[in-house]
Amino acid sequence: MITIKRYVRAESLEQAYELNQKRANRILGGMLWMKMSKNAVQNAIDLSDVVSAEISEQEDAFVIGAMTVLRALETHEGLNRYTGGAVRESLRHIVGVQFRNTATIGGSVYGRFGFSDVLTMLLALDVRVELYKGGIVPLETYAEMPYDTDIIVNIIIRKTPMKTAYLSSRNSKSDFPVSACSLSFRENERRVVIGARPQKAMIIRADNEVMKLADADPEEFSNALAAQVQKEVKTSGNMRASAEYRRHLAKILTKRASMQILKEGRTGLC
Ligand SMILES: Cc1cc2nc3c(=O)[nH]c(=O)nc-3n(C[C@H](O)[C@H](O)[C@H](O)COP(=O)(O)OP(=O)(O)OC[C@H]3O[C@@H](n4cnc5c(N)ncnc54)[C@H](O)[C@@H]3O)c2cc1C
Incomplete structure (x- = not known):
């Protein structure tokens, strides 16, 4: 079971980043994966006020805030138009609708889980990960990086024709x-x-x-x-x-x- 001593609703990305440098502290996504661990967390850092939970469709890309839930991607008209429904197909089998209404894209990408439908789907697209300190890196590079204490701010899907x-x-x-x-x-x-x-x-x-x-x-x-x-x-x-x-x-x-x-x-x- 996970135990949390203190809940912090971050007021800035810098505050969230500073807190996340301590080993006993953790960034929260939807907490679905994290809650299954056996951690004793000192400060649980909620990004809700400092990281977007929305998908912004721009002329050449979709910019997806890291707090966006998987269900929002699954039902996004523009993303499914661009991928011919592949994004919906990759997500619709994950547990259930309530679950996908809570699990975030940030937590899913950070996790780089072996079983991940999310990572499998995104690696086929032209995707960049925007990190608070580390800048913008291709997902292919991010997938191979060791787990670190940076914060994912956005996932950017470029509209490369495919x-x-x-x-x-x-x-x-x-x-x-x-x-x-x-x-x-x-x-x-x-x-x-x-x-x-x-x-x-x-x-x-x-x-x-x-x-x-x-x-x-x-x-x-x-x-x-x-x-x-x-x-x-x-x-x-x-x-x-x-x-x-x-x-x-x-x-x-x-x-x-x-x-x-x-x-x-x-x-x-x-
Ligand atoms: C029972 C179960 C079944 C699942 N089945 C599937 C499946 O079939 N297919 C699939 O693809 N996935 C599956 N998943 C994974 C799920 O879809 C999510 O990827 C997972 O729950 C993580 O998302 P979260 O928002 O809950 O993140 P959390 O559990 O809150 O966080 C996960 C990790 O990411 C870190 N983190 C979160 N947000 C950020 C951020 N913005 N920046 C930096 N670090 C961050 C956290 O500190 C933590 O280390 C399953 C999960 C569970 C619990």
């Missing part, structure tokens, strides 16, 4: 995914992100041989991309599935998501 699709496989509804897969097809890149390996999501970019088939028959291209993913993805076994089963799922989900983009013409293009 088509996207998201699929996951679960043993039972609302459980953690056994495998998660998001694809983005851009002008010069075909990107596959495989999450819940069960390690943190990894990016696989179509190699030159597969790219040669980019204008070929959709099935031929999708088979080649899926075969590359099956070869390169690194998986492990745990209580939910074996490494081999996850590797198989990564192939299947990649093929299906690729076919969705190529056959159903998922529009992620703005």
Whole structure:
């Protein structure tokens, strides 16, 4: 169980940052993950007054305040138009609506959880993480950084033209995914992100041989991309599935998501 000695509603980002430098203090997101830990927290730092909980759609990007709840992303018309519904698909299986009305994007990105649908989805897009002290870093870089004491202020999704699709496989509804897969097809890149390996999501970019088939028959291209993913993805076994089963799922989900983009013409293009 987590115990909290003092609750602090931060009045400035600087105050929140200063407090967060002490090991016994913690930033609060929706507290859904944190409440399951066995921590004794001295000061629990609420960012509600200093970090936005809104999505601002701008001409070239979506700027999402770190306190925005997952449900707001799931139901955001602009984000789903841009991703052809992939953002909604990535979030709608996470526990339940009440849960997604509380879990924040900031807590989800900071966590960089292996099982994360959120990280898997975002890594397929052109995403930057805005940190209070650390500036703006690509999500791909942030995902590999060690856990630190900076504060995520915004998640920025640039409107780079691309088509996207998201699929996951679960043993039972609302459980953690056994495998998660998001694809983005851009002008010069075909990107596959495989999450819940069960390690943190990894990016696989179509190699030159597969790219040669980019204008070929959709099935031929999708088979080649899926075969590359099956070869390169690194998986492990745990209580939910074996490494081999996850590797198989990564192939299947990649093929299906690729076919969705190529056959159903998922529009992620703005
Ligand atoms: C039972 C359960 C099932 C789940 N299933 C799934 C699933 O299937 N798929 C999925 O993708 N996710 C799943 N999640 C994860 C969930 O979606 C959230 O990612 C998670 O709860 C963290 O969000 P939070 O707002 O609750 O963060 P918190 O628990 O409040 O915080 C998590 C961490 O982030 C830090 N933090 C929070 N905000 C910031 C910030 N702005 N800057 C810096 N650090 C910050 C906190 O200090 C803490 O260390 C599950 C979680 C639970 C508890």
